[in-house]
Amino acid sequence: MSPTYLFLYLGVVLLVLGVIVVGYVTTRRGGGVAAPPEAPEAPPAEGPPDVVEAPPPAVEAPPLVEAPPVVAPPPIAPPPVAPPVEASVAPPIEAPPAEAPPVVAAKPALHERLSRARQGFGQALVRTFRRGGLTPEDWEEVEAILLQADVGVAATKRIVDDLKAKQSSDGDLVEALRAELLAILGTADRSLGRKPSGLTIWLVAGVNGTGKTTTIGKLATQEAHEGRRVVLAAADTFRAAADEQLEVWAERSGAEVVKHAPGADPAAVAFDGVKAAKSRRADVLIVDTAGRLHTKRNLMEELGKIRRVVEREAGPPDEVLLVLDATTGQNGIQQARAFTETAGVTGIVLSKLDGTAKGGIVIGVQQELGLPVKLVGIGEGAEDLAPFDPVSFVDALIG
Numbered sequence: 001m002s003p004t005y006l007f008l009y010l011g012v013v014l015l016v017l018g019v020i021v022v023g024y025v026t027t028r029r030g031g032g033v034a035a036p037p038e039a040p041e042a043p044p045a046e047g048p049p050d051v052v053e054a055p056p057p058a059v060e061a062p063p064l065v066e067a068p069p070v071v072a073p074p075p076i077a078p079p080p081v082a083p084p085v086e087a088s089v090a091p092p093i094e095a096p097p098a099e100a101p102p103v104v105a106a107k108p109a110l111h112e113r114l115s116r117a118r119q120g121f122g123q124a125l126v127r128t129f130r131r132g133g134l135t136p137e138d139w140e141e142v143e144a145i146l147l148q149a150d151v152g153v154a155a156t157k158r159i160v161d162d163l164k165a166k167q168s169s170d171g172d173l174v175e176a177l178r179a180e181l182l183a184i185l186g187t188a189d190r191s192l193g194r195k196p197s198g199l200t201i202w203l204v205a206g207v208n209g210t211g212k213t214t215t216i217g218k219l220a221t222q223e224a225h226e227g228r229r230v231v232l233a234a235a236d237t238f239r240a241a242a243d244e245q246l247e248v249w250a251e252r253s254g255a256e257v258v259k260h261a262p263g264a265d266p267a268a269v270a271f272d273g274v275k276a277a278k279s280r281r282a283d284v285l286i287v288d289t290a291g292r293l294h295t296k297r298n299l300m301e302e303l304g305k306i307r308r309v310v311e312r313e314a315g316p317p318d319e320v321l322l323v324l325d326a327t328t329g330q331n332g333i334q335q336a337r338a339f340t341e342t343a344g345v346t347g348i349v350l351s352k353l354d355g356t357a358k359g360g361i362v363i364g365v366q367q368e369l370g371l372p373v374k375l376v377g378i379g380e381g382a383e384d385l386a387p388f389d390p391v392s393f394v395d396a397l398i399g
């Protein structure tokens with residue numbers, strides 16, 4: 001090889017080596033012509049076409065429109081947690097409560113209800129007798145106590161005469177008084193009259209406000225408790241709302257009511273009462289009548305007519321009960337006399353004995369008219385009607 005060619009060859013080799021060395025050094029300094037990283041796909045440009053396309057952002061910009069605040073949904077109440085079911089063991093099945101028996105108030109003690117009569121009448125006598133050695137003035141005091149208590153003139157005379165005789169024989173005057181009162185009250189039949197079968201009828205009469213309707217309500221209650229079917233005839237067509245009062249009692253006791261329009265003929269109500277009670281196969285018919293003064297002839301005749309109508313339809317009433325107000329006093333004997341003449345009273349109901357310091361009318365009526373007291377009213381409640389028992393009465397009176 002010629003030296004010319006040799007120099008040319010060496011020059012080219014050196015040039016190539018130089019280029020390689022320079023490229024290597026450049027690469028080591030970080031520059032170099034690295035292949036561009038693959039650009040993310042640019043979003044389609046929305047700008048006008050003459051706008052220079054911006055280089056694709058390396059990081060996607062956040063959206064400019066603020067997102068609406070997220071309203072948190074109301075907290076959802078947790079579903080009710082069912083009480084844990086005691087699955088395996090079935091709860092014991094409680095037996096249904098036995099049907100409660102009807103509440104029947106205990107009969108009030110006569111002794112307690114007669115406390116006023118005992119203090120005003122019985123104990124006044126007992127105190128005087130216990131003093132012993134009664135003077136004529138003491139005997140006058142005894143007489144006054146008896147008369148004030150509505151024992152009546154005839155019974156008072158009988159009691160005083162008898163006790164004076166006992167004093168002279170040194171007897172126990174309190175015991176003598178007890179015996180005397182029981183002797184006057186006697187052993188009359190005080191049960192209420194009833195038919196052995198068929199409809200029993202009780203007629204109830206008396207002056208105004210003595211307690212007729214209340215007594216009928218109490219009687220209806222007692223009869224219903226004993227399993228009898230009761231019809232009430234509202235033959236007080238005179239006083240406003242008298243039938244409503246009876247209806248209230250009927251509702252309480254389970255009785256039925258027969259009534260007419262206000263002002264109707266009371267005898268017609270009694271007539272319908274008998275018919276209805278018979279057709280309904282009732283056991284007892286109780287006829288309520290208007291309060292009337294025993295001195296008013298036309299009113300007493302009206303009562304006589306009621307009785308006659310009942311008698312014509314069903315025979316004589318099993319009871320004609322006169323209701324006397326124990327607080328009205330001696331007038332009761334006149335009332336009893338007049339009502340007996342007109343309507344044939346068979347027994348007395350002495351009402352309001354709980355509210356009086358007297359109570360002697362029981363003795364006076366028996367002594368003067370021979371009419372037995374059959375029932376005593378000792379309060380306003382349905383149970384406050386007691387059969388009259390002379391021994392309990394006298395014990396309650398003189399303590």
Ligand SMILES: Nc1nc2c(ncn2[C@@H]2O[C@H](COP(=O)(O)OP(=O)(O)OP(=O)(O)O)[C@@H](O)[C@H]2O)c(=O)[nH]1
Binds near residue numbers: 236323352
């Ligand atoms: N303390 C007491 N009050 C009674 C008794 N009986 C009735 N009464 C009351 O006496 C008042 C009159 O009773 P009624 O039953 O309406 O009398 P009545 O005889 O039907 O009255 P008239 O139909 O208007 O003549 C009422 O307030 C009753 O609550 C009783 O035994 N004791």
Ligand SMILES: [Mg+2]
Binds near residue numbers: 214
């Ligand atoms: Mg009445």
